[in-house]
Amino acid sequence: MPKPTSPAELASKSGRRHASRISPDGKWKSFPKSPNLLQYISTGMYDARVKAGGKLVRRKLRTDIYSKALLRLGDFLKEQRSKAPRSDNAPTTFAEAQLRFEAELEARHDLQARAKEYRRGCHKVLRKSWPGLAELRLTRITENACNEWATKFRAANYSPHYFNQTLATLRHVLEQGELNPDPARKVKRVGVKLRELKLPEPDQFQRLLANLEQGQCAGL
Numbered sequence: 001m002p003k004p005t006s007p008a009e010l011a012s013k014s015g016r017r018h019a020s021r022i023s024p025d026g027k028w029k030s031f032p033k034s035p036n037l038l039q040y041i042s043t044g045m046y047d048a049r050v051k052a053g054g055k056l057v058r059r060k061l062r063t064d065i066y067s068k069a070l071l072r073l074g075d076f077l078k079e080q081r082s083k084a085p086r087s088d089n090a091p092t093t094f095a096e097a098q099l100r101f102e103a104e105l106e107a108r109h110d111l112q113a114r115a116k117e118y119r120r121g122c123h124k125v126l127r128k129s130w131p132g133l134a135e136l137r138l139t140r141i142t143e144n145a146c147n148e149w150a151t152k153f154r155a156a157n158y159s160p161h162y163f164n165q166t167l168a169t170l171r172h173v174l175e176q177g178e179l180n181p182d183p184a185r186k187v188k189r190v191g192v193k194l195r196e197l198k199l200p201e202p203d204q205f206q207r208l209l210a211n212l213e214q215g216q217c218a219g220l
Contacts, residue, residue: 037073048076086178094141095134097177098123101169104176122162122169129153129166138177146170146184160190 020029022041029039038047046061046069057080061072091097101123105116127133130149149170154163171184 034070034073036077037069039069046073048073050077050080086180090138090178091176092137093134094136094138094173094177097138097173098134100176101173118165119169122166123173125158125162126166126169129156138174138179141174141179141183143183143186146187150187154190160192164189164192 020031022029027041029041031037036048036050038049040047044064046063047058048061049056049058059076061069063069063072091100105119150167167187167189171182174182174184
């Protein structure tokens with residue numbers, strides 16, 4: 001009975017088919033014809049890497065098949081390269097992005113004073129429900145952190161409408177930080193139940209008409 005092939009042996013065979021180099025620590029394999037592709041030798045699984053926005057971005061491609069890895073690598077590179085880079089004067093911390101948000105809110109002529117005050121209130125609640133948020137560097141605010149905040153905030157029994165408005169405020173502030181993608185983009189809004197419209201029964205409607213007619217006659 002033939003001996004089962006190990007992941008490392010599969011990686012080795014793959015390397016013979018596709019020109020590759022081994023890293024100094026012997027753990028990773030790179031491919032000169034696909035410089036953004038890496039393979040972890042012990043498991044045979046592929047990773048993608050690319051420098052975007054001044055930093056190195058890596059992603060697990062979740063396959064040990066070279067052809068599939070190339071397809072997923074292409075999608076990854078397209079996604080990363082389509083992102084607009086942050087400007088040189090982009091805010092660094094959430095507090096700095098907040099100042100931009102407040103200035104833009106104050107300048108809006110399409111919102112009434114009461115609506116502006118409501119949004120400021122949402123922002124105060126956001127900071128209170130997320131301790132240390134103001135001092136956080138924008139690039140350190142992750143998708144997981146946003147989901148954790150949303151779970152705790154929802155558990156505090158705020159109304160669905162208020163939850164959604166506070167989430168919208170978080171997104172508006174992050175937008176000022178020129179984050180792409182927005183780490184709060186996948187946080188789901190809470191469904192708001194519409195009030196049930198109750199129409200009068202036929203006899204109630206007739207009495208209503210009679211009362212209206214009597215009132216009109218009384219005014220003559």
